[in-house]
Amino acid sequence: QVQLVESGGGSVQAGGSLRLSCAASGRTYSVTTMGWFRRAPGKDRECVAAILWSAGGTYYTNSVKGRFTISRDNAKNAVYLQMSSLKPEDTAVYYCAASINFRGSLASEPRYDYWGQGTQVTVSS
Numbered sequence: 001q002v003q004l005v006e007s008g009g010g011s012v013q014a015g016g017s018l019r020l021s022c023a024a025s026g027r028t029y030s031v032t033t034m035g036w037f038r039r040a041p042g043k044d045r046e047c048v049a050a051i052l053w054s055a056g057g058t059y060y061t062n063s064v065k066g067r068f069t070i071s072r073d074n075a076k077n078a079v080y081l082q083m084s085s086l087k088p089e090d091t092a093v094y095y096c097a098a099s100i101n102f103r104g105s106l107a108s109e110p111r112y113d114y115w116g117q118g119t120q121v122t123v124s125s
Contacts, residue, residue, distance in 0.1 A: 001026045001027060002031060003025045003114070004096045005023045005117070006022050006096045007020070007119065008021045010121070012122070014124065017083060017085075018086065019081070019082050020081040020094055020119060022036075025077065028077045030100040031098050031100060032052065032102055033053060033099040033106060034079040035097045035099070035111075035112060036081045036097070037095045038094045041091075041092075046107075047061060047108075048064055050070065051071070056072070058106075059107050064090075069084075081094070088125045093121075096116040097115050099112045099113055101113065
């Protein structure tokens with residue numbers, strides 16, 4: 001089992017920044033990939049960014065490229081999402097996810113085995 005706890009959500013005005021953190025515990029040695037997903041009201045959950053735990057390769061959905069940065073700290077078993085130039089359409093519940101396998105693409109939800117509880121990000125115009 002891998003436990004995930006997110007922090008860092010909140011409310012910000014458009015153009016502002018937020019940094020999300022996700023602390024992993026448990027069988028972290030088995031983690032292959034960490035991802036950040038979001039679910040906006042009335043929309044499906046989507047992968048915002050993901051990172052390979054060992055190699056560090058990353059994925060970003062097109063709408064956040066150049067604005068969001070995913071990073072990891074293997075020693076602390078943590079993954080971060082630095083969000084800048086935030087837009088109202090970034091408003092969503094953001095979820096941290098961990099994979100212990102290599103099935104599917106980095107952005108594929110079925111790849112992920114463990115999920116955090118989610119943290120709300122609200123961007124006002």
